Amino acid sequence: MTENAELERLAAGFRAFSAETAVEAPAYAALATAVAGDRDVLGFVAGLPAGKRHPTLFFAALRFLGGVPADGAELRDRVAADADRLRRTVLARATQTNEPARCAALLVALGLIDGPLALVEVGASAGLCLYPDRYGYEYDGRPVGPPGRVRLRCTTSGSVPVPRTLPRIAARIGVDLNPLDVTDPDDLAWLRALVWPGPVEAERVQRLDAAAAIAAREPPRLLTGDLLDRLPDALALVPAGATPVVLHTAVLPYVPADRRAAFVDRVRGLPVRWVAQEAPGMVPGTGEVGPGGWGRSFVLSLDGRPLAQTAHHGGRIDWLD
Ligand SMILES: C[S@@+](CC[C@H](N)C(=O)[O-])C[C@H]1O[C@@H](n2cnc3c(N)ncnc32)[C@H](O)[C@@H]1O
Known part of the structure; x- marks a missing residue:
């Protein structure tokens, strides 16, 4: 798959997550929409191994390290400034929501x-x-x-x-x-x-x-x-x-x-x-x-x-x- 096609596939996943979370997690819905339109953040996610690119895992790792970003701009800055720790957390952890x-x-x-x-x-x-x-x-x-x-x-x-x-x-x-x-x-x-x-x-x-x-x-x-x-x-x-x-x-x-x-x-x-x-x-x-x-x-x-x-x-x- 070309890089563009992969980023578009990931963007579609974040848009779908935005729709899924609109009622239960409006903050994630807004962040997921922002990520879907941000090639740099999508590029970070694309650099993670397959199986580690789901929005739930990505947002949980951000939150675990420093809380929920206030908006797409803060999210983008944190991904740029803290990429190594974020990547390590995503690799070390998994979606294990226990409800x-x-x-x-x-x-x-x-x-x-x-x-x-x-x-x-x-x-x-x-x-x-x-x-x-x-x-x-x-x-x-x-x-x-x-x-x-x-x-x-x-x-x-x-x-x-x-x-x-x-x-x-x-x-x-x-x-x-x-x-x-x-x-x-x-x-x-x-x-x-x-x-x-x-x-x-x-x-x-x-x-x-x-x-x-x-x-x-x-x-x-x-x-x-x-x-x-x-x-x-x-x-x-x-x-x-x-x-x-x-x-x-x-x-x-x-x-x-x-x-x-x-x-x-x-x-x-x-x-x-x-x-x-x-x-x-x-x-x-x-x-x-x-x-x-x-x-x-x-x-x-x-x-x-x-x-x-x-x-x-x-x-x-x-x-x-
Ligand atoms: C979303 S959590 C659900 C946890 C719990 N069942 C609940 O409903 O609250 C999914 C869990 O399945 C585990 N899991 C995924 N694939 C697995 C596999 N092949 N063998 C054992 N556990 C697995 C994950 O590690 C994770 O803890």
């Missing part, structure tokens, strides 16, 4: 499985989605679980089988290329930097911190490595008498298509239950893969069967009646 609010949808699927459950989450980040039984919920205002510092509010449409009680979790096991440790101040700062700035930011950071405190008290077992390679090791940790549940949310778009297909085949052949909350089409039979791989909603599925559409960062479940 406990996704548990409001996961809980509904888990409620359809006989327990006690041994959760095996692949792409777990810091493992904050491994604590669905430690959070409190409100589905259209109806409480489920005890009140606590993590309260997950969720609107629903259709006949969502909202569970009355929380599941019994016998094990919390995770796999990640790079597990994050919520007791490490740098990792926690990175998780905070990944939260988009905007109207729901304060609520998300408060939830992240409260969930991190729960995980710090009762750490999950996190294995380092690829989801396909480490799945057998993770399943070997499932205690006798518990139902193994392979779980993943917001992970498969990061996995190359051939590895994704191999992972899906592997899980289907295992004596486990399988809960996924992923972009359409990432699990076969859950829709068409959209441009950029993400789509406007996730699809919640159980054993490969689509159950609902859900919001990317939690808060909405539309049941597929």
